[in-house]
Amino acid sequence: MTSFAERFPEISDIRVKVFSVRGAIAPRTPFREFGFSVPEYVECSNPRCKNGRFRIWPVIAMACSRVDVTFHKSSVCNGNERSRNPRIPCLYTFTIEGEITYKSNEPKPG
Numbered sequence: 001m002t003s004f005a006e007r008f009p010e011i012s013d014i015r016v017k018v019f020s021v022r023g024a025i026a027p028r029t030p031f032r033e034f035g036f037s038v039p040e041y042v043e044c045s046n047p048r049c050k051n052g053r054f055r056i057w058p059v060i061a062m063a064c065s066r067v068d069v070t071f072h073k074s075s076v077c078n079g080n081e082r083s084r085n086p087r088i089p090c091l092y093t094f095t096i097e098g099e100i101t102y103k104s105n106e107p108k109p110g
C-alpha cells in the first residue's frame with residue numbers, strides 16, 4: 001500500500017477538511033480534519049448509507065498537477081440507503097476543502 005508521502009512527494013504539508021452531510025454546509029457543520037496522513041478515501045457519515053465513499057487522493061492529485069495551494073470539491077455520495085428497495089440513493093454530499101504546502105514553495109531556512 002502506498003503511503004501519502006510516497007504518492008505525493010512534492011507536498012510538504014497539507015490540511016484537509018471533509019464534510020459529509022445531507023443538505024448544505026452550515027457554519028457549525030461537523031467535519032473531519034486530516035493532516036499529513038490524509039486517507040485515500042473517507043466513508044459517508046449517513047448511518048444508513050451502504051458503500052458510500054469519497055476518494056480524496058484523486059482530488060489532491062488534481063490540485064497538485066496545477067500546483068494549487070487550495071482546493072475545494074463537492075460530490076454527491078455514490079452509495080445507497082439501506083432499505084427494502086436497494087435502489088434508493090444516499091442523498092448525502094461530500095465536500096472537501098484543503099490547503100497544500102509544496103516543498104518547492106517552502107521558504108528556505110536562513
Ligand SMILES: [Zn+2]
Pocket residue numbers: 044045046049050052053077078079080090091092
Ligand atoms: Zn452516503
